[in-house]
Amino acid sequence: MSILKVAKRATGALLAAGLITGAAQASDKKDIVLGGSIPLTGVFAFAGVGIHAGITDSVKIINDAGGIEGHKLVYVPEDTAYKVDASVAAYNKITSQHDVNLYYGDSTAFSKTISPELDRSGKTLMTGASFASELNDPEKYPNIFIPGPTYVDMVGILMKHIANEKPGAKVGLVHSETEFGRDPVEGAKATAKELGLDLNLVISTAPGGVDVSTEVLKMRRARPDYVIFHGYVLSPIPEFIGQARSMGLDTKFMGTFWSMDNQMVGKMGEIADGFMGVMPYNYYYTEAENAPMLEKIRSMRDTYQSNAYMQGFFSTIMMAEAARNVIKAGKELNGPNLHEGLEAIKDFDTGGLMGIPVTVKGNSVPIGRVYQYDLSKKQMVPSSDWIRLD
Amino acid sequence: MRIGTVKESYIADAALFDTKVQRGWMFALLAGLLLLPFFTGQYASYLVCLVLINIVSTAGLNILTGFTGLVSLGQAAFMGVGAYTVALMEIKLGTPFLLNLLVAGGLAAVIGIVVGLPSLRVKGLYLAIATIAASVILHFVFANWTSVTGGVSGLSMPPASLFGFEFIQPDQVYWIIMPITVIMLFGAANLFRTRIGRAFIAIRDRDISAEVLGIRLLRYKLLSFAISSFYAGVAGGLWAYFFRVVTPESFPLTMSIFFLAAIIVGGMGSILGSVLGAVFMTMVPEVLKMMVGVLSPIWPDAVAVMSPVRIIVFGGLIIIFLIFEPDGLAEIWRNIRRFFHLWPFKT
Structure with a gap:
């Protein structure tokens, strides 16, 4: 056997070992679950379908880029028909089956209803379709995030x-x-x-x-x-x-x-x-410089995507960024730490979803x-x- | 084949459970209800609580619509009255939850009497419209009497507590909801063994004949509204303790339609029908959701694609049940029982 062949085989073996070890390390890292009470039917379905698509695509992009610091992001949605009792049922179902750190809720009423439970469990950061100004109170709603400016x-x-x-x-x-x-x-x-x-x-x-x-x-x-x-x-x-x-x-x-x-x-x-x-966001068709995320969205979906899609997409990358900050800081993924991770988001480049760097203020992002x-x-x-x- | 069920007295004939087998099943059911939270997770406990709350309200509506023949689309608004009463008493007074629930039922009953006044002049669809009007007025009050109801933001309330123990999680609130539901169902079933219940049925079958028989329509129609609203008020109170947030949008008109559909699907004029209807209307969408969920591992976007189909299937199931058994699920249940009673002979 020539030296070249030996070297090739050795390199191959090392590479394989490295890959296996790497894969083992990757699989060792626990999945981060993003639950969702999504209104895929009912009066808010026009938005729910877009939100669902936005979350699905952003989760795929995050995972394709190596996940959140190596942790795979798993999206678990349930339809709620925009009813509070169905949203709470979905929350209970998803949290009883998964260890949920991130959640998307479908309404202000649901956010207010589930907030005491979020405080009690202390595990989850929640965002959602609501921009209600009442939720923009970190003291009263410490585990809720508004993905944009409030209605006020x-x-x-x-x-x-x-x-x-x-x-x-x-x-x-x-x-x-x-x-x-x-x-x-x-x-x-x-x-x-x-x-x-x-x-x-x-x-x-x-x-x-x-x-x-x-x-x-x-x-x-x-x-x-x-x-x-x-x-x-x-x-x-x-x-x-x-x-x-x-x-x-x-x-x-x-x-x-x-x-x-x-x-x-x-x-x-x-x-x-x-x-x-x-x-608060750029439109699907916006041609802007330094907007790789918009380019990715357009490459994934060649037809127009609604503002609800952009909202779902933005919500996910913001929550993922909060989780990334927590992991980088070597802290446990839980509600208070995730909120700290969220507050730590300063001048974050959203890849063109918002036209300027994003800084979280209170529970919201007051930019538009x-x-x-x-x-x-x-x-x-x-x-x-x-x-x-x- | 069941034999030996001869009744020797009127009391025996009117008994709720007239055979040992029935009593045995009821005992097993109660035992099952007592043991349930120990074998289920939060999700299952949540669903059971939701079903139980819906059963109370459906039973109330069945007393009014199924047994007395008065159509109402105000059940959700009466639940709202109960929910706001409980929330306010819990927040402002901190009174015991049982008292709060009783007051909630009582206040809803009083408002039910007022709403029921048009029933003396109008029936059927006309009465339904009158109750919708009352429902709209109550929603207006919920949304605009800001100093009391918190306006559109509603009220957030503390959990029910007993001797310092707080009922927060579904498997804890269950211990409030389940006994009250059982008591109220027994109360509803027993109501129709009394003069009052029989008067309701007489009014439903022919109100003029009932009046000729000496039944005072004013008293009994309003009493039926009061009892039905009491049930709705208590159900609303339980709902408030369960969710701990009450807003004007918590009790929409569609919720009243839900309860009306529940008594039609379950069986009008049957307490068992109220139970089966509420279980069907609450659980079938969840079961269909689970079936969609089963597809998710092999079809990642199943939730998005199949959710509208699920709604169509739910609607289709209601229509199929109504076509094949217009008397509702209670009648299907009775047919099944009859089959086993007479087995091996044909019914």
Whole structure:
């Protein structure tokens, strides 16, 4: 046997041994479980399907890149139909079958319901579909993370934009008669006062209601320069805009995150032109420099992905980053440490999901950007730079 | 074949359990309920508690709709009244949970009487609409009486406690929910061995004839509303202790439809039907979820793809049951029993 052959075989044996040892080491590392109460059916299914896809893809990308410090991330979802009792059932089921450190919840009500249990078990950090400002309290909700700005922050970002564009402008707030819809009302009043805006109209309607003629008459009397919708996905926003336009109002209309999906806004038709709103993430189609994560998403899915997808994706990478910080610090993966790991996220590069580096503040990430719908492009396009609330 | 069940007295004929076999099964069931938490995990305990709460509320609605013939779509709102009462008493007064539950039931009963007033003039769908209106008003109160109900954010409450022991986990709250459910079911079953229960049935079968027989419609219709709402109030109170957060969105109109569907699927005018209907409506979606979960190891995206199919299957199952047995699951159960009673002869 020649020396070359011996050397080759020895190298091969060493490599094989190394690989086996490495694999053994990798398999020694415990999986990190991300449970999910996901609304794949029911009234919130339009978002749940996107959230699920976003989480699934981000988990795959994280695992393909070696997991979280060598720990494989395992995603265990359950459908909840957007019902609190089903969400709690899913939580109990998943936590009884797995050692769960990370969790995605589907609603504010679920977050509030499960919070005492999160505190009691002390094992899990939870994020979810809710941006409720009430949850942005690390003292009261130490194990909850909001993957973006709160609803109050969103309205604040829009008002900041309005104050820059037209100081002293008259602003209206139209919200749904739900917990989700009412969330930013008091905050909006305070922010308007602070920014010198005239919040001269606050209207509440049933979610999804279509007969808004009385409310539009109120709008006509108040003649606000801007109207912010909150607590809706689509209806009755088109009805409001359509009737206001037919009355000759030149009000600018705005929305918050859940009414900012590009396809959803596109469904409004011609009246969507100029519709503005706040979005904490880049859109699927955003062409930005240094956005490898957006490139990866587009390479994995060649069709448009919703804002819910981006929310699910962002939530996962943030929780994974928190877990990474805990492991790097050599600490045990548990609720308090994961929250510390989350708080340690400073100027984190999300690979283009958010346009600027991310720093967690309280339980949230108060960053967003104002977009405007361009009918000719059939796309939401940036109308402001990224706005960070301090 | 079962023989030797001759009854020699009216009391024996009206007994809830008229054979030794029945009493044996009931004893086994109670023993099973006592031992259950020792052999199940938190998930199973959670589901059992949820089923038991739904059984209480379904039994209440069955008293009103199944036995008295008065359709109501306000059951969830009455549960809301009970839940808020318990939450407020627990937060503000810290009174014992049993007292809180009784007051919750009592207050829901009083509101039930008020809501039941239109039943003297209207029946059927008209009454259903009246109860929906009451439900909307109650939801408005829950959402807007902020100083008391916490508005749309609702109330977060401490757990039930007894001699310093806190009932937090599902397998702990079970010891509150299970005995109360058993007592309330026995109460409901016994109700129809009394003059009141028989008056309800007479009103359901023909209210004019009932009145001719001397049954005062005003009193008994409102009593039926009160008892039904009492059950809903207690169920709502148990719900509050179970979840410890009460918001206006906790008790939507769809929840009332859920209970109405439960008594139709289980069997109208049957306490057993209430139990079977609540079990079916609560557990079938979970069982279907488990079946989807089984596919997950071989089909990773099964949860996303099969979830809508699961809902269709659930709806289809309800329709199939109603087509093949309009009298509900209770009748299927009775047919099975009859088969074994007469076996080896044909029914």
